Amino acid sequence: MSKINVKLTVNGTEVEKLADPRTLLIHFLREELDITGPHIGCDTSHCGACTVDLDGKSVKSCTIFVGQANGAEVTTIEGISGADGSLHVLQEAFREHHGLQCGFCTPGMITRAYRLLQENPDPTDEEIRFGIAGNLCRCTGYQNIVKAIRVAAEQLNSAQEAAE
Ligand code: FES
Ligand code: FES
Numbered sequence: 281m282s283k284i285n286v287k288l289t290v291n292g293t294e295v296e297k298l299a300d301p302r303t304l305l306i307h308f309l310r311e312e313l314d315i316t317g318p319h320i321g322c323d324t325s326h327c328g329a330c331t332v333d334l335d336g337k338s339v340k341s342c343t344i345f346v347g348q349a350n351g352a353e354v355t356t357i358e359g360i361s362g363a364d365g366s367l368h369v370l371q372e373a374f375r376e377h378h379g380l381q382c383g384f385c386t387p388g389m390i391t392r393a394y395r396l397l398q399e400n401p402d403p404t405d406e407e408i409r410f411g412i413a414g415n416l417c418r419c420t421g422y423q424n425i426v427k428a429i430r431v432a433a434e435q436l437n438s439a440q441e442a443a444e
Contacts, residue, residue, distance in 0.1 A: 286346050290315065291359030305341040305349050306330045309356065317357035317387040321416070328415030331388035332356050338395045340414070357387035360394050369439075370394060370432040379428030381419035389415045393429045401440075402433060 283298040290313060297312055309315040309332070318341055321329030330341045333355040360368045370390050373379065380386045389412060396403065396411040403411060408429045409422070417425060 284347050284350075286350055288346075288349060288351070289353045291355055299346050301345060301347050303346045305332070305334075305339075305344050305346050305354075308346040309341060309354070315356050315358055318391075319384055319387060321384060321388075326416065327385070327388075328392060328412075329385055329388040331391045331415060333391055333395055336395070336398075338392045338414075355391070355394075357391050360391060368394070369435050370397075370429070373428040373432040373435070374425070377428040377431055378424045379420065380425075385415060385417045385419075389417065389425060393432070396429070397433055397436060401437060403429075405430060 281300060281302070284301045285296065286299045286308070287294065287296045289295075290309070295313060299308055299312065306318055306320055309318055310320075318332055319329035320342060321327035325340055325343045328340060331338055332341045333339070334341075334349060335352045361371060362368070367375070368390070370393050374386065374390060392412055392415050396408070400407055400411070405426050408426050412425065412429070
């Protein structure tokens, strides 16, 4: 099958590569670009481990072909931490408040939480639970994930107020 030319901006860097049109975005990221933060946790588009930010929306990257993302801006967990490797407030909050155990769901969970806090900077616990409903965690029971996201929201809002 003939290849298609794919151009994306991934974590702020433009990439251009030929790809089989049947390539899923998750495989393109992991196998062609060596961006392995987004994980593959299911074959059924249920787990959310592969979540990335695509043009300002949370997307399960196993559910779209790379050609459908052509021209898009993609942010993965690697692009959420600072360029110098410093952790994002959300990552610090997950670490501090035990929002992870095995860590398999964590890149997708934090990438989803990152977008959730832009959609709703001051969510209630119920809104956080609804917001991460597409991301499964087999370890934590979610309590500490919700807590970590709430704490991160409070910290981001305080920083925003201090800057105003
Ligand atoms: S790998 Fe499970 S939803 Fe994408
Ligand atoms: S921390 Fe293990 S699946 Fe979420």
